[in-house]
Amino acid sequence: MSGKSTSQQRGWNFEEAAMPFVDALYNTAYRMTRNAQDAEDLVQETYLKAYRYYDKFEEGTNFKAWLFKILKNTFINNYRKKQQAPPQSDFAEIEDAFESRLSSDVSGQMKSPEEEILEDVLDEDVQRALDDLPPDYRMAVLLADLEGFSYKEIADILELPLGTVMSRLYRGRKLLESAMLTYAKEHGYLRSGEPAKMRNNQLREGTKEHK
Amino acid sequence: MNCSKVREIIFLYTDNELGEELLVSVQEHVVLCPQCARRIEYTQRLLKVVRKGCTRTTAPERLRKRILTSLRHPEVEWEG
Structure with missing residues (x-):
């Protein structure tokens, strides 16, 4: 009892x-x-x-x-x-696509066009860019930016060293930024009557409605 | 402190994760470097856009019910 x-x-x-x-x-x-x-x-x-x-x-x-x-x-x-097939290969591909975009688009130099494009970013651009992030990065970004956990808490949740959390957040947010700006640039082009530039399959896949 | 170091630790700065000593040296640098000040301002805006874009959804009511049912009656199999 x-x-x-x-x-x-x-x-x-x-x-x-x-x-x-x-x-x-x-x-x-x-x-x-x-x-x-x-x-x-x-x-x-x-x-x-x-x-x-x-x-x-x-x-x-x-x-x-x-x-x-x-x-x-x-x-x-x-x-x-x-996942029957190992998902790592898919992630690696996504990551490669992002890496190339990262080096071509966001060269690390601060330019005012980026500041301008940031104003064009829609909520749906953020969500698409988030969905595209490799899961490890996405999880770190969500814990920090959606849930507001501290780095120490994220390290505890992900069972990773603090330094790894910092680098995942850094890479994750940079990838996110690059994708968000790319998506925003596309609908920005469309608005001004210029053709949208499709840069890779991933983007083409995700933007059929803009064609 | 120099510009490339600021770039390296910029998220620690905007996330309030810097220790006192580094925080002060970033602040000192930023006062004298408009480029870094602008970069920080841009980064803060960027993170704001991300947070705003991560729209929150409420968990469906049926999920709450499912959880409570399975906690209170662990012997009952839940649907789905």
Whole structure:
């Protein structure tokens, strides 16, 4: 009897502590899976695992970060499970495409055109650019810019050294910037009546409606 | 502090992750270097655009229900 009420109490405690983070977890899950159903499954599984391991959570440490760590691990496991073919090659290709764009578009020099184009960036450009980011970078950027975690918290969630978090954020945001500006430039061209310049397959794929 | 160092640590600056000593030397540099000041201003705007573009969605109500059901009745298989 007392065993049952203790476990009930544990359930209530968990619910009370964990449920306020469902939107935050869902948002990140949705951006990582890019699919509503997968995002729901991922969050559901995160909660079940968190509940199962609730005893292992150390009081006084960051509970939200702990939940995100479980989400991250579940994402990695499920994602790798789901993909029959190794996803790394795809990521490498995406990364290569980005790298070449990065070196051709954003040469590291500050030019006023970039400042101008930034004004043309639409929310959908940001979302497309985010969706295109290689998952490792996307996760780091989401944790920092969507959830506002500190570098130390991100290092804890991703189980990476601080230096790696910094370089992922740096690369991730630079890639994001490059893609966002490219997308904004395209609809900027269209607005002024010039033909949109398609630079690679990825862009062509994502901008069919502009043709 | 020089311009390339500022470029290297620019996100640490805009994310408020710099230690006191580096923070002060970036601030000192920026006062004298309009290019870096402009770069920082651009970076802050860039991050604002990213944050604004990451529109937040609310978790569907059925997900909340699914989670609560599976927590309260772990023996029940959830749909999907």
